[in-house]
Amino acid sequence: MIRVIGWDIGGANVKAARLLFTDGHAESGRAVRRYFELWNGRDRLRPLLQEIYSDLGSADAMVLTMTGELCDAFDERAEGISYIINTVREAAPAIPLYAVDLEGRLVRLDREEADLLTIAATNWIAEALVLASRQPDCLMVDIGSTTTDLIPILNGKLAAQGKRDIERLARGELIYTGALRTPVAAIVSQIPVRGTICRIAAEYFAISADVYLALERLQPEDYTCATPDGREKTKEGALRRLARVACEDSKNLTAGELHALAAYIAEQQFQQITEGMFQVLSRSENGLHLPVVPVGVGTFLGETCARRLNLTTCDPPALTECGSVALSPCAAAAYLLGETLSHE
Template sequence: MIRVIGWDIGGANVKAARLLFTDGRAESGRTVRRYFELWNKREGLHPLLQEIHSDLGSADAMVLTMTGELCDAFHDRAEGVAYIIDAVREAIPGIPLYAIDLEGRIVRLDGGEADLLTLAATNWIAEARVLASRQPNCLMMDIGSTTTDLIPILDGKLAAQGKRDIERLAHGELIYTGALRTPVAAIVSQIPMRGVICRIAAEYFAISADVYLALGRLTPEDYTCATPDGREKTKEGALERLARVACEDSKHLTAGELHALAAYIAEKQLQQITEGMLHVLSRIENGLRLPVVSVGIGAFLGEACTRRMYLTTCDPPVLTDSGSVTLSPCAAAAYLLGQALSHG
């Protein structure tokens, strides 16, 4: 038996998956997700990693992906990558540590990393590599709390044109919009209100989690990030925050007006994602015939976009024989390493 932990360390979440392999097959496993503001208290990463490791159990090897190196706790991305690697090593010493690089390779981190930037923002690569082995022709849509990844897979290979984030932004494969943390002011600049078009306050009053909590698409338990006002994660709290977007309070807007406000913002975010899908698929012959695999906390948004484009959908693959773990970046990284060690 081989026990592997995959880490996905972002700026706002730390996610991990522990898989158990026997004869090259992932028999069982479990995942853990913790909201953690790396930019706000980076020294808290070390104890959090220890806590998660204790929760998951011991491992024979670990593999790392990350996006947290971009957060403004660091002067540059290389500093961020180095800090995250060191935090994992120091928090959980004595276990072989690997990482996924920009080429999709599994790299042993033995202290001699030459180019730290090749290890930055690689979580989507791990996920897409595993999906490509299960669904050789598709569009992977991973809609997380903050971003959306759109990765075409053709003939079992990743057909992404970008690797680094700036390239992926330029090619439409990375969209900075997500189901939880996106400020409403990054989705809309104006709203329809009482028969007129009303500009909104460009303030951090409400986020996408408030929109979907108000619409009943997310539960309070799904609202894993901090609220903009530090108050409760309830439908009433979400409506109060959304009202502030129009420089009003919820006592002076009707329930119908607040629901319409949330629905309009949701519609505009769907348009952002749909536009990205068309951008990516437009360069692929018969791209609109590719099935779509939607994953992430915002998978419901991906499914809605897929329906409105009349595309077919495929369920995300289950990675363990027990059915306990489905596709995610941390689980995909663990799966790749577990297979490599089993057959190595």
């Protein structure tokens, strides 16, 4: 029996999954997700990791992926990577720690220190590698709280052209738009109101979570990040924040006008994502025939975008035999490590 924990430490969320392997198979497991603003108190990361580790249970080995090194708590990404590695080590000392690198390899961190920048922002690699073993031809559309990953998989291999974030941004494989935390001003610069095109305030008044809460595509419990105004996570609160984008009070706009405002912003975000999908799929002769596997907290957005392109969708695979853990970066990293250790 091998117990493995996978960590995915981002700038706004800490995610972890613990899988139990028996005879080379992941029998059971559990995953957790905690909203945590790394840029707003990095010293609180270690106690949070200790709490999660205690909650999940002990492990024989751990594996790390991250995107939090990019947040402005750190002057450089290498500083952030080093800080996150050391904090994970301190939270669960004496447990072998691995990381997924840009080539999809598992690197043991406490034997020979890796080139730090080769283990930055590799969570999408772990996830896509596991998916490729289950769905050899597809487009993985992972829409998280902040970003969207578009990863083509052909003949069981990752067909992504970019590895580092700057390359992935240029090739349409990484889009900085998500289902929860994206400021409305990063989605639109203007909105239609009462038959006119109205420019908006480029302020942090509302985010994508407000859009989808207003449209009832998200429930209040799905709104796991902080609200821009620090107030309630209700439909009424979301509409108030959205009205402020037009420098107005929600009481001065009708219910229909507020709904139309939210629907327009959602439509523009769909277009951001489908534009990236077109770019990525255009590289393959049969790209527009690939099935889409939507994952992440924005799965509903991925499904909508796939329908817009008339593409079929497939459910992501469960990673345990009992179906208790779905595909995610932390669970995928744990799965890769558990399989490797089981066959050593």
